[in-house]
Amino acid sequence: MAIGALTPPQDEQTGSEVLIEFPDNRLLIDLCGEHDRHLVQIESGLGVQIVRRGNHLSILGSDEARTQAAGVLEALYERLQEGRAVEAQDVDRELRMGGSDTDTGARDGDQLEMFTGGKVEIKTRKKLVEPRTDAQKAYVRSLYENELAFGIGPAGTGKTYLAVAVGVNMFLGGLVDRIILSRPAVEAGEKLGYLPGDMKDKVDPYMQPLYDALNDFLPGKQLAKLIEDKRIEIAPLAFMRGRTLSNAFVVLDEAQNATTMQMKMFLTRLGEGSRMVVTGDRTQVDLPRGVPSGLADAERLLSKVPGIGFNYFTAKDVVRHPLVAAIIDAYEVDAG
Incomplete structure (x- = not known):
């Protein structure tokens, strides 16, 4: 399920900041991880700073790093919308794959x-x-x-x-x-x-x-x-x-x-x-x-x-x- 199926996330770029809205606050908590450990992992991997503001995440950093971090966050949020958990290895995978995976994966026989x-x-x-x-x-x-x-x-x-x-x-x-x-x-x-x-x-x-x-x-x-x-x-x-x-x-x-x-x-x-x-x-x-x-x-x-x-x-x-x-x-x- 795409993020937009609930409420489309709104991206606002102001200088070196990208602001992304995540409609479901419960899923946002899981996205951030315990003590924001998932955000820390993304910050460390991409060299960005992520600040939580209500149900928004503000991403600070270079243009390329901000774009990649946004893609990673959106891919992980979609995973949560599908009813699947997000663990450290899932964050690592999205960081390595650039947050580009959008398909629903394999099913029996295909x-x-x-x-x-x-x-x-x-x-x-x-x-x-x-x-x-x-x-x-x-x-x-x-x-x-x-x-x-x-x-x-x-x-x-x-x-x-x-x-x-x-x-x-x-x-x-x-x-x-x-x-x-x-x-x-x-x-x-x-x-x-x-x-x-x-x-x-x-x-x-x-x-x-x-x-x-x-x-x-x-x-x-x-x-x-x-x-x-x-x-x-x-x-x-x-x-x-x-x-x-x-x-x-x-x-x-x-x-x-x-x-x-x-x-x-x-x-x-x-x-x-x-x-x-x-x-x-x-x-x-x-x-x-x-x-x-x-x-x-x-x-x-x-x-x-x-x-x-x-x-x-x-x-x-x-x-x-x-x-x-x-x-x-x-x-x-x-x-x-």
Whole structure:
């Protein structure tokens, strides 16, 4: 619902000020956030000053920053009019996307229609997942459009999280019959020795990030039942050999730790009616010295093959703690 469906907000520009009226004072309270934390977040992100005057917000700053802040505030207000909450991550997303998303998102059966407007939402059992940067949005589109897609970039950019969300969405929509998630069982620079227990106990620590993502999208009992029925599988990359993966959504995470032969083996498992996603970070290779990364080879060999999507992320796409982006930048500068 557009803001104007209630009472059109009136913009008045006087010098370096934009004044916006928000008719519903209750929604305005939610828009501002507890102790005005959402306004503070917008002020910090755009370098503006926002002053509340009754049911008006006055924005002070440069022309460009004022315009962007107004767009962010109006997009968040529309979200509240639709009956949805506004959290810090929603403010962050609008700041990154410029407040330009105006569409109502995806609905059952029209996955590609979600890209005809602005806003993109991936529906799962527990939550709606929304890309928070332009690169994430392009990545999600690639996952729906390509049978094989690569997501390459630093940690914290949502490569795996979004891939699993799309997989759950396609599974719930009946587009695939199974979800298969895999990772190379490679230690990250330290020797852990022999782990106790059966095979599942030994490999589960390596697979935990995949379990974490699934737990965000599916209720615990349903997830446990789907895993028990083998409709969702989480397994080391080595377990993929000899299989043909048909009618499945398949994700290979941490692909930079797959060897060239492992990568070829995995990619050739693609069966009829399946989708594959390969995610990795070229800066975090844990293979033994001298062993080339299969992700780098796949990128070199397949980048011009039709029907394969390559999507790249940078530190600007990090959606974890803001310090993560600063840490990644510092390491990149030192390496460069």
